[in-house]
Amino acid sequence: MTPDDLDxxxxxxxxxxxxxxxxxxxxxxxxxxxxxxxxxPNIYAxxxxxxxxxxxxxYLVREAGADRVVxxxxxxxxxxxxxxxxxxxxxxxxxxxxxxLGLNIARLLGLRAQGYGRRITPKPSxx
Numbered sequence: 542m543t544p545d546d547l548d549x550x551x552x553x554x555x556x557x558x559x560x561x562x563x564x565x566x567x568x569x570x571x572x573x574x575x576x577x578x579x580x581x582p583n584i585y586a587x588x589x590x591x592x593x594x595x596x597x598x599x600y601l602v603r604e605a606g607a608d609r610v611v612x613x614x615x616x617x618x619x620x621x622x623x624x625x626x627x628x629x630x631x632x633x634x635x636x637x638x639x640x641x642l643g644l645n646i647a648r649l650l651g652l653r654a655q656g657y658g659r660r661i662t663p664k665p666s667x668x
Contacts (some may be wrong), residue, residue, distance in 0.1 A: 544573040551581035558649050559584045560611060565597050565627065566590030578605040585649070588641070589613025589624055598631040598641070607637035611645050 542550075547559055559581075564571050565588035578584045586601050588610060601610045612628055614621030628641050647654040 544570070544577045547574070548567065548580065548583050549575075551583050553568060553595055555583060557583060560587050560649075561585065562587045562613065563590045564588060564601065565593040566612075568594055568597060570612065571597055575601070575604045576637045585609050585611050585645070587611050587613040589615045591619050591623070593624070593627040596634045599633055602631075602633045602637050602641070607633065607640045608645060610641045611649070618626060 542559075542561065544561075546578065547561060549623055551557075551559055561584065564574060564586040567590075571586070571594075576587060586609060587604060588598055588601065589612075598610070607665075612624070614624040625642075628638055631641075633640065633641075644654050
């Protein structure tokens with residue numbers, strides 16, 4: 542779906558969430574999508590792409606807002622480690638990384654992100 546398509550559909554369905562996939566792979570697409578995201582609060586960007594463009598996550602967070610960027614891994618197609626690395630090494634605030642990596646999608650799906658971001662300590666053996 543193109544940014545123009547989203548620009549037409551988002552106001553018709555204000556209660557729907559539109560997730561534009563693979564935005565991380567194209568500067569041209571990201572730069573066309575950001576103004577549309579600014580006009581419509583129900584459009585989100587998924588940053589999944591095997592070769593995420595350098596600096597694009599920072600750009601999306603800065604220009605569209607950390608609450609509107611969602612992690613994607615294409616986990617069934619490629620190793621998700623590289624996708625995680627793009628977000629993990631992005632030059633954005635730690636709290637923004639938490640949003641991108643899980644809090645945003647949990648909110649969109651109506652899930653409680655209970656305990657998200659807390660360190661889990663394994664129980665000693667024998668318990």
